[in-house]
Amino acid sequence: MKMSVRHIVIGLGVAAMCGAGVFWLGLVNVGASTGHWALTDWLLHTAMRRSVQFRADTLPPEDFASEAMIRRGAAHFETGCAPCHGSPGAPRGAVVRAMTPEPPDLLDQVDQWTAADLFWIVKHGVKFTGMPAWPAPGRDDEVWSMVAFLKFMPSLDAQGYHGLAYGAEKIPNGRQRVLSVTANPALADCVRCHGLDGRGDGNGAFPRLDIQDEAYLHDALQAYAGGHRFSGIMQEATAGLDGETLAILAAYFAQQSAGKPFATAQEPLEAERLQRGKIIAMRGLPDNNVASCAGCHDRTGTQSRSQFPRLSGQYRTYIETQLRLFSTNTKRGGGPFANIMRQSSHALEDADIEAVAAWYAMQTPNP
Numbered sequence: 001m002k003m004s005v006r007h008i009v010i011g012l013g014v015a016a017m018c019g020a021g022v023f024w025l026g027l028v029n030v031g032a033s034t035g036h037w038a039l040t041d042w043l044l045h046t047a048m049r050r051s052v053q054f055r056a057d058t059l060p061p062e063d064f065a066s067e068a069m070i071r072r073g074a075a076h077f078e079t080g081c082a083p084c085h086g087s088p089g090a091p092r093g094a095v096v097r098a099m100t101p102e103p104p105d106l107l108d109q110v111d112q113w114t115a116a117d118l119f120w121i122v123k124h125g126v127k128f129t130g131m132p133a134w135p136a137p138g139r140d141d142e143v144w145s146m147v148a149f150l151k152f153m154p155s156l157d158a159q160g161y162h163g164l165a166y167g168a169e170k171i172p173n174g175r176q177r178v179l180s181v182t183a184n185p186a187l188a189d190c191v192r193c194h195g196l197d198g199r200g201d202g203n204g205a206f207p208r209l210d211i212q213d214e215a216y217l218h219d220a221l222q223a224y225a226g227g228h229r230f231s232g233i234m235q236e237a238t239a240g241l242d243g244e245t246l247a248i249l250a251a252y253f254a255q256q257s258a259g260k261p262f263a264t265a266q267e268p269l270e271a272e273r274l275q276r277g278k279i280i281a282m283r284g285l286p287d288n289n290v291a292s293c294a295g296c297h298d299r300t301g302t303q304s305r306s307q308f309p310r311l312s313g314q315y316r317t318y319i320e321t322q323l324r325l326f327s328t329n330t331k332r333g334g335g336p337f338a339n340i341m342r343q344s345s346h347a348l349e350d351a352d353i354e355a356v357a358a359w360y361a362m363q364t365p366n367p
């Protein structure tokens, strides 16, 4: 008997209906307790590995593996990743080990991936597994910090990891100190990164908060919490905090007295370029439509605008990153006045960004 096209179509139709019936009747067991079939496991994992290797083609930035990037990545890893993957400080808990698929212990895994592979996985996440994408899609700089830390992690013991994840305030001692200063437990998380005095680490991993006014800090925190300012790290740190807590935290950091700049700890820039930075800050570049920064930033007395951030004494690398984000239109976001800043930063070339950031980093913060 010759099979006609009609027979084939009918056969396929019946097969599809049987398949649909199996789903409809609930015969597929979606329970995670039975795990995946070995074949499903192999298919999912091979698909993931091939997919990552096919797409991973981004090169690491110049400062990849700097002390600041590793520290920034480690601090976020503790709250954003360790609950699923465990860390050199604490193994994975029983609940996450019962997930299907199980979030792997990354200490065994990271050496199998290149930095570009890890970048892709952390930026995009993995479908059907619970491995989330980076919450702020435009913040490749933050993703690279995480990759820098992941590559460094296998060399760490529990104590070394703890130092990186909790900073100088190493909790639990730090936590007790924090709670003795303020009754606010949310602050214990902030000080891991920003320090009890709001000055950060000295290496630029985190911005200084001690130099800012309360109104600006409050606007910034509300912008992160509301999803208007984009940072996978700060969106995670502010998630779940209510308005009253944000106000208390802004007030706490605004009260810290701003000390000297940290510029000496950073690579020096030639005098000529610093001079260029000063000109941009004080006069702007009228031919390129760049307004003077000092027209808005770090004004004193009655001219001061407490909603505008201060730049004098801020870390150079932080200022540079923010300017590069602003110049893209979509990657920075910000508070209610962010739009006027975007216009001012558009025409700045990369060398000018470096120059003006270096000059501001060397200035003594306003009292």
Ligand code: HEC
Residues within 6 Å of the ligand: 044, 045, 048, 077, 080, 081, 082, 083, 084, 085, 099, 101, 102, 103, 104, 106, 109, 110, 118, 121, 122, 126, 129, 130, 131, 132, 146, 150
């Ligand atoms: C909700 C749990 C969860 C969180 C939070 C999570 N992951 Fe994952 N992650 C997973 C799961 C599940 C997999 C396994 C995916 C698979 O098998 O294909 C995974 C896979 C990975 C892999 C690939 C490992 C390998 O060799 O297969 C890396 C790298 C990774 N995660 C890094 C991170 C980082 C960095 C963070 C924090 C920014 C993070 N993950 C947050 C659940 C999580």
Ligand code: HEC
Residues within 6 Å of the ligand: 072, 075, 076, 186, 187, 189, 190, 191, 192, 193, 194, 205, 206, 207, 208, 209, 212, 217, 220, 221, 230, 231, 233, 234, 237, 238, 249, 250, 309
């Ligand atoms: C895991 C480290 C980490 C934790 C925890 C953390 N921060 Fe941050 N914070 C950062 C980083 C990194 C940035 C820079 C983010 C960006 O590029 O937008 C930042 C930025 C900020 C800013 C904006 C500063 C500016 O000049 O615009 C404020 C305000 C702030 N953090 C306050 C807090 C408060 C309050 C907490 C506690 C609820 C906290 N942070 C917890 C790392 C952290």
Ligand code: HEC
Residues within 6 Å of the ligand: 207, 280, 281, 290, 291, 292, 293, 294, 295, 296, 297, 307, 308, 309, 310, 311, 318, 319, 320, 322, 323, 333, 334, 335, 336, 337, 338, 340, 341, 344, 345, 348, 356
């Ligand atoms: C017209 C006023 C205005 C001018 C001119 C201006 N800025 Fe801004 N700038 C702002 C405002 C407002 C913000 C706060 C944005 C937000 O809501 O997050 C800001 C934010 C910034 C930030 C982020 C600071 C932080 O703590 O996150 C940097 C860096 C910055 N400006 C640098 C500059 C430089 C450099 C110049 C000069 C080339 C300049 N600005 C010119 C108004 C201005």
